[in-house]
Amino acid sequence: MRCQAIVAGVGGQGVLFAAKVLTEVARRNQVAVLGSQTFGMAQRGGSVMTHVKIGDFSGPLVCEGDADLLLGLDCMEAHRNLTYLRRANGGAGAVCVVNVAAATAFPDQRLAGPLAEMGVSIHRCDADAVALAMGNPLVANLVLMGFGASHDDFPFTYDELCAATAALSGERQRQANLEALARGWALRLPATSVCS
Amino acid sequence: MDMKAGDHRILLGNEAISRGLVEAGCQFMTAYPGTPSSEILPAVVEFRKELGLSLYAEWSTNEKVALETALAAAYSGKRAAVAMKQVGLNVAADPALSSAYIGVVGGLILIVADDPGLHSSQTEQDSRLFSLFSKIPALDPSSPQEARDMVALAFELSERHQIPVLLRPTVRVCHSEQAIECKPVAAPYSCADFEKNPRRWAAGPRARMQLHAQLNQKLSAIAAEFETFPGNRAHFPAGLERAQLGIVAAGVCYAYLNDLLPTMGLADLCPVLKIATAFPLPQQLVADFAGRCDTLIVLEETDAAIELQIRLAIPVWGRLTNHVPSHGELTPGVIENILVAAAHQSGLQATARAPSTLAALVTGLELPIRRPTFCPGCGHRAAFYSLKRNFPDAIFPGDIGCYTLGINQGAVDTVHDMGASVTMAAGFYHAYAQDGKSPPIFATIGDGTFFHSGAAGLENAVYNGARFVLLVLDNGTTGMTGMQPTPECGLTADGHPGGRIDLEGLIKGCGVTYLAHADPHEQGAFQRALLDALEHSRAADGGIAVIVARYACVTQVKGLGPGRTAMPVEVKHGPVPRAAAGAALQADWLPRHQDRLSPCAEACPAGNDIERLMSLAAEDRWEEAAATLYAEHPFPSTLGRVCPHPCESACNRSGYDGALSINAIERLAGDRGRAAPAAAAPATGKRVAIVGGGPSGLTCAYQLARLGHAVEVFEALPEVGGMLRWAITEYRLPVAVLARELEVFAALGVTLHTGVRLGENLAWSALERFDAVYLATGAWxxxxxxxxxxxxxxxxxxxxxxxxxxxxxxxxxxxxxxxxxxxxxxxxxxxxxxxxxxxxxxxxxxxxxxxxxxxxxxxxxxxxxxxxxxxxxxxxxxxxxxxxxxxxxxxxxxxxxxxxxxxxxxxxxxAELAYLEGQQPGGPNLGDQGRLPIDAWGRTSSARIFAGGDASSRGSGTVVGAVNAGKRAALAIAERLGGAAIDAEALALARGPGIALAAAGESARARQAGPAALASEIKLNFFRKVARAQARHRAPADSIWNFEEVNFGLGSAAAAREARERCFHCGVCTHCDICVDVCPTGAITAVDGAYRIDPAKCTACRVCAEQCPRSAIAMPATGVCIGCGYCTTWFECPSLTAGPDGLVDIDRRTCIDCGMCVQVCAQGAIQPLPGAEVRA
Missing domain, CATH: 3.50.50.60 (FAD/NAD(P)-binding domain)
Structure with a gap:
């Protein structure tokens, strides 16, 4: 297993927890993992971005152009971090899973062509709406990951995410967190590639 | 999670360090929170609990304190550690330098986390350079794993050489996660055993010299040890005898290199020397490595600590040679660029990633920078918002922590270092005071920062006589760094029993005498408190004013906190009054400076322009003040004594701190002013008879004479004055005062006949020569x-x-x-x-x-x-x-x-109206009420005969009512005699009884004046409470023995002060420039004594109208969001989100229903949600 992922969002959205889930998946698979988190100023409503490097890596930061996965909890932050995604280079393309309101465009039309040319696969869903409907706006991060795992090209399986989430959750939150993953998974739609 | 020794766990670098500490037998730890070091101490406490260890841990109140406390433990033979961020070491510099000389017994690790790239810090200082300066050995880990492993080595080194050791992780080590194998605790528990040795622990200068020599010997020995330190290793690619470019790497740069060199095709070409011991540098190791290289490049963070120590003949590239940027974080991308250039320069080929086509496109999106901001619902946002909104021109020294974010509200002008808000406020004060100036200064500091180093500055400020307002914003925790407890809450880091320090007690202990509390949630009261504090800071007997603003950290308490009520809100949307979508708001929805009537003037039957009277009195301009009154009537000194003053009942101040002393000021204006207004108009040749020389007749005579008519007054009694002369008593209205008022009639050429009674010694026929007759015979x-x-x-x-x-x-x-x-x-x-x-x-x-x-x-x-x-x-x-x-x-x-x-x-x-019997046919009819029936302008049924005062059907029984009647009749008579037609609307003072002659004749003021400004429209926060000026009175015990005047009135200084400090000038623009100051877009400018609104800049936010202290700006509230951007820019709650059309909505995901934004939108678009469940 080897995966470089970026989780991007805004302070308070659970970016750190989402990244922790990915890290925990690696640990449970006994694969080396490095992560790099953001604390302090940036947590106060600012842009927050976390790197997760699973596999045989030494440095904690993902290089721009190297990421296999971009998990965007916020549409603007997802745009900002698109530059981390890698080209397909003949193999499987990078994956971008984005939480975006139904009425909002993603990606911006100016980027659609280049992303398609890079072979990036984009999956979008309105995780906020789902989480809000659950009465728990803070679980949008898990809805998004559940939704991501419903696609074959997502680097993590739904079962892996559930096991890691359960392990990381406190008693009181565990059920709600797992339900969020399940709701996201249930949103499954045909993968929409910008190529199509 | 199961956390037992022997397993692998994902740990943050900081947690890995903590694990290393407990495994190595650390028994004593102190720290002060600061990113990126904050997680070390809490993790130590967690591991201690998990492993059941005896380990003392404390959050110290600052870094100096933390180091000194830990040093004592190390003196006593215990393994101790102290953690802080890089700038914290500046605070701890004093004990740090001495600790190198004096040394330790038990191992002491000084953990200082650096922040290359300034993710959450003030300086990119390199703490390894501090180790060169202080002669403390420094270790520089490259990963969480290595940081953990270094802890045990550091303790051993520290104890072997009896010297503290600096462990310097950077942010990418502190905040990286890695799987760490947790091991059991290796070291035995050691009991405190402080061995006395004054020549060491209390060394004087001579002994210190010996200690310095010993320190140098220790460093030589340590340098020798470092030649074989486990973290230092050279890697030469297999088969490479000599390299064109060798790389010396330290810290996380080394980790990046391992990933980068293979992808760049340099793995087989460039040898790497990893250095973990930044100081003292293992010189032989470096020399041996360099001996096989043509050139070296040094990659290290944050500065050139290793590079500076390398002494070689071959070229050494780095920051000193501009091969490495001298500021900013060395990210993999930056290092890649450095290596490409260095490889090229040394004749090697490096493969670089193809430049991304996306980067330029993403830049082209011009995504807004999402700056850090206060959490949704944080009450302290409202504190800064209040400061800026009410004191836009003040100087705002700010401080470190969450409250740095007040910069977003425009209410933080300086952020320097911990506690500098207080000291700099004092400095600003003294710098301006030297020039005789006193700008408003509001310093802000959080409770944690105040305990850290605010109090010391406050002592100094009080001692040296500085004056400013200090806001201690108390959220009950150390918010920015992750909710560490403060001394105020009494909780300690590891749960050992602690004391609770009373914040107010500490502030008072610094010598502060003015200490107030204010809740930023209540904007009105908060603004009031700010103003009171500012007043104190500027008062003659004032000084530093401190306000404690308590609002629990909403992130820590996960919501509004106890005692606060949720107020869900909504943003109203509806048709926006614009000519077209995207166009400016329609003109009549834009602000207009438009004077309105003051309620006092509306209430005054005499038609006095009281607001103007107050403006003039405030500036001691008594002649002009009197002239204002004489424009309306001849009796200011009289009315100032005997009027029932309905103006004071109407005064908007009466419900605040007592009505203005208008009556006394009118009296003084009359007494001080010359009673000689000019006859206004040339002679008309028309003659008017006034029958009855009381206040009504005399007022009528006065105004007619000023209009150029020839007036004769016929008074039955021996002197004119009517009730003023013959009923009101000497001790209320001295004859001398009245006589002075009457002087004006001679000046105006009015003939006063006395002892002439109509129907007795004055026949109706004698009045035929007059063009008009005014009957004002009173009710005797x-x-x-x-x-x-x-x-x-x-x-x-x-x-x-x-x-x-x-x-x-x-x-x-x-x-x-x-x-x-x-x-x-x-x-x-x-x-x-x-x-x-x-x-x-x-x-x-x-x-x-x-x-x-x-x-x-x-x-x-x-x-x-x-x-x-x-x-x-x-x-x-x-x-x-x-x-x-x-x-x-x-x-x-x-x-x-x-x-x-x-x-x-x-x-x-x-009324005694028997005289009507002798009149000519066609004269006025007597009504059935025993009084002469008249209309509002004194007209009777006879065109030539007018009447007023108490003889008429509209008599009020007051002097001021008589004056009103005289003015009205004068206008009606003048109209009949060919003068201007009466424009009742122009003369009216809103719904009040009075008419304003000055307004009609001299200015367009009354025409502009809208309805009187209500008390609810006055912004009381701009006005401090001032007690009503009380006139001095003759003591009752003295006054009952004579008929001397009892009321002495106000002195001119007291009256001027009363007018200056207490008149709101309701509804009248005083050019206070507050609108200019509060306009968030600078759309209002003062030009030639008026204000100009720039329609291109005005966003129609309506803040000017709302903040006008006296409600003199007309601008209707739309009640719907107009997309002005005011709330999102200046209040900047993340839960207020603007859509593409600029219209604002509530982000229900993050909103905690604090309801504060309702007080922000001046258009009234943000409203409490009707029917929403309000829960405590």
Whole structure:
């Protein structure tokens, strides 16, 4: 297993927890993992971005152009971090899973062509709406990951995410967190590639 | 998660360090929180609990304290550690340098986390350079794993050489996660055993010199050890004998290299020397490595600590040679660029990633920078918002922590270092005070920062006499770094029993005497508190003012916290009054500076421009103040003494801190001003007769004369003045004062005939030569009570008594006098009788007299009997028996009797209109009420005859009412004589009784004036409470012996101060420039004494109109979001989100229903959600 992922969002959205889930998946698979988190100023409503490097890596930061996965909890932050995604280079393309309101465009039309040319696969869903409907706006991060795992090209399986989430959750939150993953998974739609 | 020794866990670098500490037997740890070091101590506490260790841990109040505390433990032989961020080491610099000399017994690790790239710090300082400076050995880990492993090595090194060791991780080590194998605790517990040795622990300068020599020896030995330190290793690619470019790498740069070199095709070409011991540098190791290289490049963070120590003949590239950027974080991308260039320069080929086509496109999106901001619902956002909104031009020294974010609200001007808000506020004060200036200064500091180093600065500021306002924003925790406890809460880092420090006690202990509390959630009260504090800081006997603003950290308490009520809100959306989508708001929705009437002026029957009077009085411009009054009537000194002053009842200040002393100021203006206004118009040749020389007739004469008419006044009594001369008493209105007022008539050429009574010695025919006649003969006929015994000799008319008193012919009343009536005449009669030595009782149904006069009468010993009225007067031995009943009792019943010598009946007069019988046909008809019927302008049924005052159907029984009537009649007469037609609307003062002649004749002011400004429209936060100025009075004990004037009035200084400090100038622009200051877009500028609105800049936010202290800006509230951007820019709650059309909505995901934004939108678009469940 080897995966470089970026989780991007805004302070308070659970970016750190989402990244922790990915890290925990690696640990449970006994694969080396490095992560790099953001604390302090940036947590106060600012842009927050976390790197997760699973596999045989030494440095904690993902290089721009190297990421296999971009998990965007916020549409603007997802745009900002698109530059981390890698080209397909003949193999499987990078994956971008984005939480975006139904009425909002993603990606911006100016980027659609280049992303398609890079072979990036984009999956979008309105995780906020789902989480809000659950009465728990803070679980949008898990809805998004559940939704991501419903696609074959997502680097993590739904079962892996559930096991890691359960392990990381406190008693009181565990059920709600797992339900969020399940709701996201249930949103499954045909993968929409910008190529199509 | 199961966390037992022996397993692998994902740990943050900081947690890995903590794990290393407990595994290595650290028994004592202190720290001060600061990113990126904050997680170390809490993790130590967690591991301690998990492993059941005895380990003392504390959050110290600052870094200096933390290091000194830990040093003592190390002196005692225990393994100790202290953690802080890089700038914290500056605070701890003093003990750090001495600790190198004096050394330790138990191992001491000084963990200092650096922040290359400034993710959450003030400086990119390299703590390894501090180790060179302080001669403390430094270790530089490249990963969480290595950081953990280094801890045990550091303890051993520290104890072996009896020297503290610096462990310096950077942010990417601290905040990286890695799987770490947790091991059991290796070291035994050690008991404290402080061995006394004053020559070491308390070394003086001579001993210190020896210690310095020893320190140098220790460093030599350590340098030798570092040649084989496990973290230092050279890697030469297999088969490479000599390299064109060798890389020396330290810290996380080394980790990046491992990933980068293979992808760049340099793995087989570039040898790498990893250095973990930044100081002292293992020189031999470096020399051996360099011996096989043509060139070296050094990759290290944050500065050039290793590079500076390398002494080689071959080229060494790095920051000193500009091969490496001298600021900013060395990310993999930056290192890649450095290596590409260095490889090229040394003749190697490096493969670089193809430049991303996306980067330029993403930049082209111009995504807004999402700056850090206060959490949704944080009350302290509102504190900064208040500061900027109310004191836009103040100097705002700020401080470290969450409150740095106040910069977003524009209320943080400086952020320097911990505690610098207080010290810099003092510095700003002294710098300006030197120039004789005192700009408002508001310093802000959080509770944690105040405990850290705010108090020291406050002591200094108090001691040296600085003056400013300090806001201690108390959220009950150390918010920015992750909710560490503060001394105020009494909780300690590891749960050991601690003390609780009272924040207020500490502030007072610094010598502060002004300490207030304010809740930023309540904007009005908070603004008020700010203003009061500012006043104190500027008062002659004031000083530093401190406000403690408590609002629990909403992130820590996960919501509004106890005692606060949720107020869900909504943003109203609806049609926006724009000409077209995207266009500016329609013109009549934009702000206009438009004066409105003050309520005092609306209430004044005399039509006085009271607001203008106050403006002039405030500046001691008494001549102009008098002229303002003389424009309306000739009696300012008189009305200033006898008017029931409805203006004061209407004063918007009356519900705040007492009405303005308008009456006293009018009096002073009259007394100080020259009573000689110019005759306004040239002679018209028209003649007017005024019958009756009382206040109504004289006012009419005055205004007609000023309009150029020839006026003659016919007065029946020996002197003019009417009630002013013959009824109102000397001690309220001295004859001399009245005489001075009357001087104006001679100046205006008005002829005053006295002793001439119409129908007696003045025939109607004599009035035929006049073009108009004004009948103002008053109401002098004493009303009768129609009670038995009313004609007894001891029962007198009060009015008649007062007139005879004024004429010097008053009858003796005896020692017991009863006064019947509750009006001003009754009180005057009673007080006069009292002055003649009588004991006086006043019986009345309703009290209608001026309240202040009644109060003084009571003080003079007069007894008032409420709702007790006479039934009959019977002769009694030596006087009269007065029979009385309760007002509610049957008419003939007697409730009470009283023996008196005299009774003064003061129940008002009727008009004596017998003279009408002798008039010519076509004269005015007498109405059935016994008074002359007139319209609002004094017109009777006869075109030539006008009437007013108490003789008329509109008589009010007050001097000010008579003045009103005289003015109105003068205009009507002038109109009849060919003058201007009466424009009732232009003359009116809103719905009030008065008319304003000055407004009609001299300015367009009255035409502009809208309805009077209500008290609710005044922004009280701009006005501090000031007690009403009280006029001095002659003491009752003295005043009852003579007829000297009792009320001395206000002195001019007191009156000017009253006008200056207390008049709100309701509805009238005073050019205070607050609108200019509060306009968030700078759309308002002062030009030529007026304000200009730039429609291109105005966003129609309506803040100017809302913040105008006196409601002189007209701008309707739309009640819907107009997308002005004010709330999102200046309040900047993340839960207020603007859509693409700029219209704002609530982000329900993050909103915690604090409801504060309702107070922000001046358009009224943010409203409490109707019917929403409000929960505590």
């Amino acid at each position: 006929k004493q009303r009768r009570l129609a009670l038995p015994g009313e004609d007894n000799p001891g029962v007198l008319s009060g009015l008649d008594y007062l007139a005879r008193l004024r004429a010097g012919q008053a009858p003796e009343l005896g020692s017991r006098v009863a006064v019947i009536g509750g009006g001003n005449t009754a009180v005057d009669a009673a007080r006069s009788a009292r002055r003649r030595g009588a004991a006086v009782d006043v019986y009345y149904d309703f009290l209608l007299a001026i309240a202040e006069e009644v109060e003084v009468a009571r003080e003079e010993g007069i007894v008032f009997h409420q709702q007790l009225v006479p039934v009959a007067f019977e002769p009694a031995a030596g006087g009269l028996l007065l029979k009385l009943r309760e007002l509610a009792a049957p008419l003939t019943s007697v409730t009470r009797t009283s023996e008196v010598d005299s009774v003064l009946v003061c129940i008002g007069g009727d």
